[in-house]
Amino acid sequence: MTGAKRVLVLGGTNFDIIVQAENFPEEHEKMRGDACAARPGGSAANTALGLVRQGCEVRLVSAVGDDALGRLCLDDLLDGGVDTSLVRVDTAKRTSMAIVISSGTGKRMMTFPGADRDPAFGAVTEADVRAVDHVHVVGVPTPRLGHVVALARGVGRTVSVEWNGRDMSGLAKGPGLNLMNADEAARLPGALPGDPAGTARRYAERLSGEVILTQGSGGALWASPSGALVCEPTTAVEPVDRTGGGDAFNAGVVAGWLFGEPPSACMRRGLDAALHVITKIGAHP
Numbered sequence: 001m002t003g004a005k006r007v008l009v010l011g012g013t014n015f016d017i018i019v020q021a022e023n024f025p026e027e028h029e030k031m032r033g034d035a036c037a038a039r040p041g042g043s044a045a046n047t048a049l050g051l052v053r054q055g056c057e058v059r060l061v062s063a064v065g066d067d068a069l070g071r072l073c074l075d076d077l078l079d080g081g082v083d084t085s086l087v088r089v090d091t092a093k094r095t096s097m098a099i100v101i102s103s104g105t106g107k108r109m110m111t112f113p114g115a116d117r118d119p120a121f122g123a124v125t126e127a128d129v130r131a132v133d134h135v136h137v138v139g140v141p142t143p144r145l146g147h148v149v150a151l152a153r154g155v156g157r158t159v160s161v162e163w164n165g166r167d168m169s170g171l172a173k174g175p176g177l178n179l180m181n182a183d184e185a186a187r188l189p190g191a192l193p194g195d196p197a198g199t200a201r202r203y204a205e206r207l208s209g210e211v212i213l214t215q216g217s218g219g220a221l222w223a224s225p226s227g228a229l230v231c232e233p234t235t236a237v238e239p240v241d242r243t244g245g246g247d248a249f250n251a252g253v254v255a256g257w258l259f260g261e262p263p264s265a266c267m268r269r270g271l272d273a274a275l276h277v278i279t280k281i282g283a284h285p
Contacts, residue, residue: 005258006057008129010121010148011044011138011162013062013077013087014096014111015069018243020281021103037241037282040076041098043138043162046244049284050251050273051136052081056258059083059132061124061148063117065095070115080284086124090115102241102281124148130155134258136250138162141171160254162246172207177257179250181214197221197229212253212267214246220271222263232267234275241281248273 020035048060060082064070066089073095077084096114100107121144129135135152137145137159149171152159160177161168165184172178182196185203192198196213200223204211211223219234239245252270261269277284 004055004057005134005255006059006132007048007051007134007136007254007258008059008061008124008132008148008152009044009048009051009136009138010061010117010124010145011042011047012096012117013040013042013045013060013064013073014098014114015039015073016041016098016100016243016282018100018102018241018282020241021101023103024101024108035281039282039284040073041244042073042096043164043247044136045073045077045082046247046284047136047138047162047251047254048077048082049080050248051255054251054255054269054273056255057083059086059128061086061117061120063088063090063115063120065089065093065115066091067094069097070095076284086120086128088115088117088120088123100241100243102243107242118142118144121145121148124151126151126155129157132157134158134160134254136160136162136254137171138164140166141168146171158258160250160257162250169207172209174208176209177254178203178207178209178211179246179253180211181246182216182218185213197223197231201227201229210263212263212270214249214270214274220249220267222267224263230263230267232264232271234271237275237279239278242278243282244284245274245278248277 097112163180204223249270252273256266256269
């Protein structure tokens with residue numbers, strides 16, 4: 001491993017309430033949950049913390065409300081070694097929240113938007129981008145987020161994009177990493193039904209970038225624009241709570257790639273990090 005890589009992460013920070021239950025409640029049914037956890041979360045914040053644990057220096061661009069939950073989120077990030085100097089404190093809105101009902105094998109989530117992070121994206125300067133080696137983005141592809149990606153590509157910085165169920169093609173065109181799970185990939189325009197590897201290859205060629213797909217118990221696969229495909233198995237475990245598992249995987253893959261590791265080693269990093277998270281409730285990536 002070479003020296004620490006510097007990463008700018010852009011996206012959401014929120015506070016999670018996670019309830020573990022064997023089954024999801026039916027209408028009007030009152031259920032007793034098996035366990036409950038409340039902790040800071042959000043895909044970008046989780047990934048930022050995961051990247052620090054993978055040996056990177058990380059600066060987060062996000063937003064929280066000027067409230068108790070926002071302060072908890074900031075304290076958690078600072079305690080985890082993340083630079084929060086570009087996190088906006090929105091005095092007009094509360095901190096975003098998510099409520100997750102997790103059954104181990106699946107989850108249902110409701111999100112509640114709050115602090116506006118778009119102004120934080122708009123405040124990122126070329127100097128901020130030049131100060132890092134890599135830019136990782138999560139979230140709705142707004143023009144301001146697109147501007148930061150364009151800045152990164154313009155000054156020769158690498159980019160990774162978490163698709164998170166959205167078509168991020170507008171931001172992802174060009175060399176870099178595109179991270180998604182197989183269910184998300186199956187819903188993309190032009191996806192090949194029942195063929196995640198074929199879909200990954202198709203998008204890698206269209207984007208001229210790498211596409212990495214997680215497949216649950218099937219491990220992960222990596223498709224390159226050349227048509228090359230690498231698969232990496234995972235260890236069979238009984239998941240407790242999948243919240244944050246994908247973010248931990250992404251952090252491992254991005255870090256491995258920045259350190260010059262081959263695709264199989266990058267995916268191994270990510271899968272091991274995800275296993276650490278999904279076998280506990282409320283575990284931080």
